[in-house]
Amino acid sequence: MNHTTTYDQIFAQDVLQGLSSPLKTLPSKYFYDEKGDKLFQAIMALPEYYLTRTEYAILETYKAQILDRFAKSGKPFNLVELGAGNGLKTKILIQYLCDQKVEFTYFPIDISGYVLKELEEDLKEICPQVKVHPITGTYRHALKDREWDNGSPTLMLFLGSNYGNFLEEDAKELLDRISDSLRINDGLLMGFDLKKDPELILAAYNDAQGVTRDFNLNLLERINRELGGNFELNKFKHWPIYDPVSGECKSFLVSMEEQQVFIEALHKTFQFTHAEPIFTEVSKKYGLHDIDALSQEKGFKVEKNFMDDEAFFSDSLWVKS
Ligand code: AVI
Numbered sequence: 001m002n003h004t005t006t007y008d009q010i011f012a013q014d015v016l017q018g019l020s021s022p023l024k025t026l027p028s029k030y031f032y033d034e035k036g037d038k039l040f041q042a043i044m045a046l047p048e049y050y051l052t053r054t055e056y057a058i059l060e061t062y063k064a065q066i067l068d069r070f071a072k073s074g075k076p077f078n079l080v081e082l083g084a085g086n087g088l089k090t091k092i093l094i095q096y097l098c099d100q101k102v103e104f105t106y107f108p109i110d111i112s113g114y115v116l117k118e119l120e121e122d123l124k125e126i127c128p129q130v131k132v133h134p135i136t137g138t139y140r141h142a143l144k145d146r147e148w149d150n151g152s153p154t155l156m157l158f159l160g161s162n163y164g165n166f167l168e169e170d171a172k173e174l175l176d177r178i179s180d181s182l183r184i185n186d187g188l189l190m191g192f193d194l195k196k197d198p199e200l201i202l203a204a205y206n207d208a209q210g211v212t213r214d215f216n217l218n219l220l221e222r223i224n225r226e227l228g229g230n231f232e233l234n235k236f237k238h239w240p241i242y243d244p245v246s247g248e249c250k251s252f253l254v255s256m257e258e259q260q261v262f263i264e265a266l267h268k269t270f271q272f273t274h275a276e277p278i279f280t281e282v283s284k285k286y287g288l289h290d291i292d293a294l295s296q297e298k299g300f301k302v303e304k305n306f307m308d309d310e311a312f313f314s315d316s317l318w319v320k321s
Contacts, residue, residue: 235256
């Protein structure tokens with residue numbers, strides 16, 4: 001059995017399980033196929049999607065303060081990144097370390113080997129002496145294997161509000177694994193989108209051009225493409241909601257009529273009632289006290305929340321205690 005077959009089977013299983021549950025769900029990790037990756041790139045450039053440009057500015061402004069604890073120690077260290085992607089923001093940090101002639105090894109972790117290859121080539125261009133040790137695989141496997149664990153201090157990066165895409169129980173379990181994978185005094189830089197005017201948050205997930213709608217609908221398109229589904233996309237409405245109490249921005253696809261959808265790979269027909277939702281994504285927003293409580297619960301101390309002037313976003317530097 002090759003890798004692709006296994007992945008297709010897991011996708012099919014997850015779709016079966018999600019569409020068979022009382023509240024239909026589809027896991028947001030399946031947004032990111034080739035088309036989804038492109039749509040997400042477009043989302044990051046949207047005027048309403050403040051997250052990426054805000055975090056980029058935070059890293060640019062505070063790169064020295066974030067890194068100097070490790071960079072100024074005079075010892076080599078490991079820079080480990082969960083979900084590295086194209087590393088656009090991380091390049092700011094790497095460029096700084098290279099300019100300062102700091103000795104470090106970068107361990108980008110991503111499910112896509114292709115993305116990692118490209119990232120490695122890009123990095124060699126901006127910093128020829130950089131040591132890169134890519135790890136292709138899931139967070140779970142990487143955190144268990146700890147390929148970076150060579151006795152040197154580690155700064156782990158989990159940027160971009162990616163943590164907010166995990167539902168509460170999974171999020172806490174993941175943070176336990178992260179905490180277990182680090183040693184005392186290691187650092188963790190976590191990107192958190194902060195609670196703010198609900199209108200701004202909702203607009204970021206319901207942009208005027210409809211790019212986020214297409215991104216959400218791409219889940220159904222992907223099922224059509226890869227699993228032989230017959231979803232009619234115009235019969236589903238993109239519907240994000242934001243709850244200012246929990247800080248959860250949730251996205252749904254709502255069936256606009258009573259309908260049946262057949263998925264060939266599952267040999268199964270799914271019934272949708274009129275107005276029935278499919279839950280597709282959570283993007284959680286945090287208060288600073290939530291960040292504090294979470295860090296303590298998981299055995300860290302917040303060293304500093306690096307924020308933009310409007311306090312839209314925080315890159316929080318935690319130290320393992
Ligand atoms: C990847 N992640 C942090 C994005 C977010 O904001 O939750 C994914 C996204 N979904 C819709 N727009 C962007």
